[in-house]
Amino acid sequence: MTHNAPDESLLHAYADDQLADAERERVAAWLARNPQAAADVASWAEQRTLFHDAFDPVMDEPLPQALLDRIDAGQPASAGRWRMAAAIGWLAIGLFGGYLVGHQAGQPDTSLAQSPIVRDAAMAYAVYSPEVRHPVEVGADQREHLVAWLSKRVGGHITAPDLQQHGYSLIGGRLIASHDGPGALLMYEDPTGQRLTLFICHEEEATETAFRFAQAQDVNVFYWVDGPLGxxxxxPIPREELQAVAISVYQALNP
Structure with a gap:
């Protein structure tokens, strides 16, 4: 791939995790420079996850015995063809039903809220964002010390992205517990006092890198895995606004 924009088929292949490592890295680098395209690809990847969550279980469902009995009662020579047709028909019914259920009111997949990193992040936000006097352990005035300390404890290189373009300033951060050992929490605030948190933890076995969206404890969460860190x-801001900030965070982490 050259410096030109990848075509849509290549972007879809990226969203479907179908590219070789070298090609995937080149597409990822291009997406990092093109936030709108990155948002589109993240949306495709999320849709792929939702479809798999909704449809994969249908593949394991047995055909209704009553349907099989009626097929077997027919002519033996055509039974195999009828069984195949019935299987296809039953799968189509299941997929269509799953599609309708999964797209009612455009709701996010609430099962994602059970992901450990989402639970950790939502709980940390609920506990620390309301704090007035002690929201963080180390303030933004000690930024270098903060990121060096958290990087050492979490076991990966951590930076504190600049979110001024979105109206949020770094307050500071703290060390917290996560589902996989020490975790880092960076807190940001806008002029109205509204806060966002960036939770970072080690993800030993994770391979998913695409943005995923969930709602937990009355807040929205965008999460992803990049290398060894999640x-x-x-x-509490709208999904589209939070996604724009998440893209800026990703770009800051992958210059």
Whole structure:
């Protein structure tokens, strides 16, 4: 791939995790420079996850015995063809039903809220964002010390992205517990006092890198995995606004 924009088929292949490592890295680098395209690809990847969650269980469902009995009662020579047709028909019914259920009112997949990183991030936001006097352990005035300390404890390189373009300033951060050992929490605030948190933890076995969206404890969460670390941006702002901030965070982490 050259410096030109990848075509849509390549972007879809990226969203479906169908590219070789070298090609995937080149597409990821291009997406990092093109936030709108990155948002589109993240949306495709999320849809892929939702479809798999809704449809994969249908593949394991047995055909209704009553349907099989009626097929077997027919002519033996055509039974195999009828069984195949019935299987296809039954799968189509299941897929269509799953599609309708999964798209009612455009709701996010609430099962994602059970992900450990989402639970950790939502709980950390609920506990620390309301704090007035002690929201963080180390303030933004000690930024270098903060990121060095958290990087050492979490076991990966951590930076504190600049979110001024979205109206949020770094307050500071703290060390917290996560589902996989020490975790880092960076807190940001806008002029009205509204806060966002960026939760970072080590993800030993994770391979998913695409943005995923969930709602937990009355807040929205965008999370993803990049190398050995998992990230979750959490706040009470609308999904589209939070996604824009999440893209800026990703770009800051992958210059």
């Amino acid at each position: 990230y979750a941006l959490t706040g």
